[in-house]
Amino acid sequence: MVDSGVLRISRLTDYGTVLLAHLAASQGAVCSAADVATATGIAAPTVSKLLKSLGRSGLVISTRGANGGYRLARDPHEISAADVIDALEGPVSITECSGSDRQCEHEGTCSVGGAWQRINVAIRHALEDVSLIDLLRNNRPVPQPRIGGLPINVEIKSR
Amino acid sequence: MVDSGVLRISRLTDYGTVLLAHLAASQGAVCSAADVATATGIAAPTVSKLLKSLGRSGLVISTRGANGGYRLARDPHEISAADVIDALEGPVSITECSGSDRQCEHEGTCSVGGAWQRINVAIRHALEDVSLIDLLRNNRPVPQPRIGGLPINVEIKSR
């Protein structure tokens, strides 16, 4: 449990961004799933599965048959992190009851709710603000700030 | 799968905010875990487990023995959503490899990374911006729910 905590995206979604980044780097050329797998080092069946999903969501365009493959459906500037997450995991919502309109089972006694929406919106904006290009470009050796031995990203308040 | 997707906090963390909200509403009075369980409708062992965690993280203060119980460690204005999440789930990080210092297994081929940090920071800020009081006050439709006689929307000093 040393790993990251909440608010994580699933590993598959993370892979998804890697795949899309590869397609973006390929400048519109059609790449087969196998090619992408080789290039990214992600297992072929997994790549295939992900690209299928991304196709269904309209982020990539597929061409079937011999010499077929995948390419981005639109300019990588126009694909946001939110798009990728939506495609692979469904709509973003931080709590179960704040996202959908169905009833929370503790509705009567639950005194928490409204402010999560605000948080949701903020997160949404952050995700929409980052494009595939950003994800590609901001790639750097990472001078990750470190606090003590802790791999924390953001400053943590004193305890 | 109708439910919320990624970026959700776990149910336990959600419960945690409910528990803390109840303690906030109790204005510093000591509440036993059993009381809180009754008041919130959350299963007693679960409440107990959560309050233990919150105690270890310094968000609540425990008193053992007869007439013991829990109370908030500090003013509810000073407890943020980020605090609660940190306490119950560890540090927030959206991807596995952006949060920890361990190597991503696809390091050589992975072209994604940097921009997630920016997203992390944005999310972090959103979470730090919302206090327990906000979570209480922005309470929705449910008009003045009362819990075993206790009104839950206690007005505490506004800011």
Next chain:
DNA sequence: GCGATAAAGGACCATTTTAGTACTATTTAG
């Protein structure tokens, strides 16, 4: 001191989610 109360801390189990695999059908270039 004694007994009741209540938290602390672990160990443990059931269920759900997630990740990954396999197999079959369909489409298309040559």
Next chain:
DNA sequence: CTAAATAGTACTAAAATGGTCCTTTATCGC
């Protein structure tokens, strides 16, 4: 026609999650 490649579906293994139980320790009231 055949080979290459995606589409779709079903299945399995592994991990995280949620929840329960039990034993120990501390405190209060008598």
